[in-house]
Amino acid sequence: MIIRLLARRPVALGIGLVVALALPWLIYPPVAMDIMAWALFAVAVDLLLGYGGLLSFGHAAFWGTSAYTTGLIALHTGLPFPVAIVGGALAAAVLAVPIGYLAVRLSGIYFAMVTLAFAQMIYFIVNQWRDVTGGENGLQGVPREFFGMDLSDPFFFYYAGLPFVLFGLWAAWRIVRSPFGQVLVSIRDNPSRARALGYPVDRYRLLAFVLSAALAGLGGGVFAISHGFASLHDVYWTTSGQAVMMVILGGIGTLWGAVLGAALIVTLNDYLATAGFEETGIVTGVIFVLIVMLFRKGIWGTARDLLASRPKGDEPAAEPAAKAPAEPTEAVAKRS
Numbered sequence: 057m058i059i060r061l062l063a064r065r066p067v068a069l070g071i072g073l074v075v076a077l078a079l080p081w082l083i084y085p086p087v088a089m090d091i092m093a094w095a096l097f098a099v100a101v102d103l104l105l106g107y108g109g110l111l112s113f114g115h116a117a118f119w120g121t122s123a124y125t126t127g128l129i130a131l132h133t134g135l136p137f138p139v140a141i142v143g144g145a146l147a148a149a150v151l152a153v154p155i156g157y158l159a160v161r162l163s164g165i166y167f168a169m170v171t172l173a174f175a176q177m178i179y180f181i182v183n184q185w186r187d188v189t190g191g192e193n194g195l196q197g198v199p200r201e202f203f204g205m206d207l208s209d210p211f212f213f214y215y216a217g218l219p220f221v222l223f224g225l226w227a228a229w230r231i232v233r234s235p236f237g238q239v240l241v242s243i244r245d246n247p248s249r250a251r252a253l254g255y256p257v258d259r260y261r262l263l264a265f266v267l268s269a270a271l272a273g274l275g276g277g278v279f280a281i282s283h284g285f286a287s288l289h290d291v292y293w294t295t296s297g298q299a300v301m302m303v304i305l306g307g308i309g310t311l312w313g314a315v316l317g318a319a320l321i322v323t324l325n326d327y328l329a330t331a332g333f334e335e336t337g338i339v340t341g342v343i344f345v346l347i348v349m350l351f352r353k354g355i356w357g358t359a360r361d362l363l364a365s366r367p368k369g370d371e372p373a374a375e376p377a378a379k380a381p382a383e384p385t386e387a388v389a390k391r392s
Contacts, residue, residue, distance in 0.1 A: 085210035089282045091322045092221040096275035098302040098314035104268040106309030109244030114171030117178040118148035120291030122273030123280035127195040141277035148273025156265035179291045194287035224274045307354025
């Protein structure tokens with residue numbers, strides 16, 4: 057009964073919200089903020105991969121572009137950090153339009169390689185444009201200005217930045233459950249049939265690409281404000297690979313799985329770094345291989361399938377309907 061109760065969507069959403077609110081009380085607040093920002097990034101990748109069928113190795117371009125744009129707005133304009141975060145997300149969405157316009161005409165490994173090539177171009181531009189981006193030093197000292205409020209304490213900033221992440225997660229949830237999301241899934245499953253039915257496949261893919269980039273940018277902006285800097289690592293291709301790994305660990309096409317995968321990877325990296333272990337990639341790589349071999353649909357996807365196939369033995373059987381009493385033979389004889 058408890059397992060079936062947790063499988064219900066409203067209950068799962070309620071539990072997720074409670075965990076998000078309680079997270080800085082359970083772990084170090086900066087790590088909690090990293091989990092939420094990376095969760096939104098992974099969900100953005102899953103929106104494109106799990107529901108659009110497009111594997112992108114270039115989403116670090118949007119995450120990093122938003123981080124730098126957010127930092128520049130906060131540093132040079134003095135505007136409140138929410139404005140800077142929204143500006144970073146918009147910059148990521150604008151950047152995604154020309155990249156997506158060229159990339160969505162391809163699929164499979166070709167799409168992945170094109171997005172990777174564009175991401176490396178952004179990395180080169182950020183590295184060379186030192187007067188604006190700081191080059192290898194990055195942007196440092198990004199403020200958390202919010203109408204004079206003191207948000208230097210990571211605990212308080214967590215609750216200031218959490219609404220942006222929750223809004224992004226809610227937006228992704230609404231997108232995949234909208235008519236647009238249903239069409240996107242049909243294009244993923246059979247693009248030729250969708251095109252024959254009159255759907256503009258490339259236009260749908262481009263819109264999904266831009267929406268995914270905007271959500272990734274939203275997470276990147278929160279990440280930059282939380283850490284107070286933006287670095288070249290934010291636009292490097294390994295950042296995209298880590299987000300893809302989070303999605304695969306949790307389960308492709310589940311959204312909840314992306315959140316779970318992000319929480320596992322960020323927590324594990326923090327634990328290994330705190331313990332003084334430098335080669336964190338070896339441990340995470342081994343865990344990734346084991347989970348892919350043992351849970352082919354990811355952790356959340358496998359658990360969901362197990363719940364769906366679980367027999368309903370814990371529910372009480374319905375009582376048989378009462379039979380109408382047989383009519384006496386004497387009454388039948390009189391009517392006849």
